[in-house]
Amino acid sequence: MKIEFAPLNIPLARRLQTAAVLQWVVTFLLLEQGGRRSNWIRNWPVWKYFKDYFPIHLMKTWDLDPSHNYLFGFHPHGIFAAGAFGNFCSAYSDFKDLFPGFTVYLHVLQCWFCCPLFREYFMSNGAVSVSKESLSYVLSQEGGGNISVIVLGGAKEALDAHPGKLTLVIRPRKGFIKIALTHGAHLVPVFSFGENDLFKQINNPEGSWLRTVQEKLQKIMGFSLPLFHARGIFQYSFGFIPYRKPIHTVVGRPIPVQQTLHPTPEQIEELHQTYMEELRKLFEEHKGKYGIPEHETLIFK
Numbered sequence: 001m002k003i004e005f006a007p008l009n010i011p012l013a014r015r016l017q018t019a020a021v022l023q024w025v026v027t028f029l030l031l032e033q034g035g036r037r038s039n040w041i042r043n044w045p046v047w048k049y050f051k052d053y054f055p056i057h058l059m060k061t062w063d064l065d066p067s068h069n070y071l072f073g074f075h076p077h078g079i080f081a082a083g084a085f086g087n088f089c090s091a092y093s094d095f096k097d098l099f100p101g102f103t104v105y106l107h108v109l110q111c112w113f114c115c116p117l118f119r120e121y122f123m124s125n126g127a128v129s130v131s132k133e134s135l136s137y138v139l140s141q142e143g144g145g146n147i148s149v150i151v152l153g154g155a156k157e158a159l160d161a162h163p164g165k166l167t168l169v170i171r172p173r174k175g176f177i178k179i180a181l182t183h184g185a186h187l188v189p190v191f192s193f194g195e196n197d198l199f200k201q202i203n204n205p206e207g208s209w210l211r212t213v214q215e216k217l218q219k220i221m222g223f224s225l226p227l228f229h230a231r232g233i234f235q236y237s238f239g240f241i242p243y244r245k246p247i248h249t250v251v252g253r254p255i256p257v258q259q260t261l262h263p264t265p266e267q268i269e270e271l272h273q274t275y276m277e278e279l280r281k282l283f284e285e286h287k288g289k290y291g292i293p294e295h296e297t298l299i300f301k
Contacts, residue, residue, distance in 0.1 A: 002296050013049070018233060018241065020049035038124040039091065047090035054247050055085035056092045056200075061282070062253045064188075066101035067144040071135075071176060071185045071253065073170050075279065077153040078195035081249040087148050089125040101158040105138050109155070109222060127147055132179065139183040148185070155224040158265075159204060159214055163197045166283075166292075167299045170276060172219040177263075177272045184259025187271070189279035193290040198242035199228040247289055252282035276300060277298045 074084045087093040107130035121190040128134050138148045153183045157169040218224040232239025
């Protein structure tokens with residue numbers, strides 16, 4: 001394999017962007033945790049370089065009412081959900097300008113909070129547990145102005161994170177619907193175009209021995225182990241640093257939710273269907289802007 005080395009005269013800003021992404025990737029690969037929200041940490045310049053590396057963009061399609069609480073469903077997961085982190089866990093995204101009056105919380109797997117050092121690191125950026133208790137705490141706050149973000153496909157969907165692939169694990173995900181109904185939190189679909197293009201993953205079709213092993217490990221550990229690769233620090237041919245591919249995270253139209261303390265299965269199913277319809281509409285309305293062919297569409301499983 002021919003190795004393509006990075007030129008020596010690359011501008012300092014691009015070197016710093018690569019370094020910022022490197023520390024983020026290493027953090028995810030070594031351990032998995034988070035600390036308490038700190039504006040000082042969220043304003044570290046490293047996050048600006050991180051955002052500019054890809055670069056990451058945030059767009060809204062609808063104004064939100066800060067007197068309500070909202071639950072954002074983020075799609076797709078990708079390998080590391082870079083768009084979710086870049087847009088909702090730093091002060092350098094356009095979130096505050098687009099959604100004034102809101103405080104946003106990215107909910108992540110509980111296993112990311114087991115190691116003290118990295119727990120503080122992530123929580124300082126605004127990440128919290130995806131547990132029912134944590135979601136309920138955020139969405140039950142009176143006066144509104146809170147947004148919970150869940151990467152709904154989770155670890156299982158990461159195994160489908162191949163460039164150009166549009167498979168979402170959504171049909172069995174109904175717990176977030178019950179939470180939204182219980183607290184009257186309005187639902188908002190979010191689609192992050194480019195999320196699956198950051199890494200290449202070793203081919204693992206369903207039914208293959210690799211996929212079978214990955215799925216068994218995912219059930220045991222709670223997180224998946226996709227075998228991925230991209231570029232290196234000083235060369236572009238192999239490594240674990242994501243490719244410089246633009247990410248466009250589009251926040252869709254809110255779905256009003258009437259508070260229902262004890263929702264029935266029928267009510268949950270009806271709202272779940274509405275959510276999937278709105279997610280598909282969001283994707284179809286914007287896919288042409290980001291290079292997705294007209295015949296390509298989302299696959300829900």
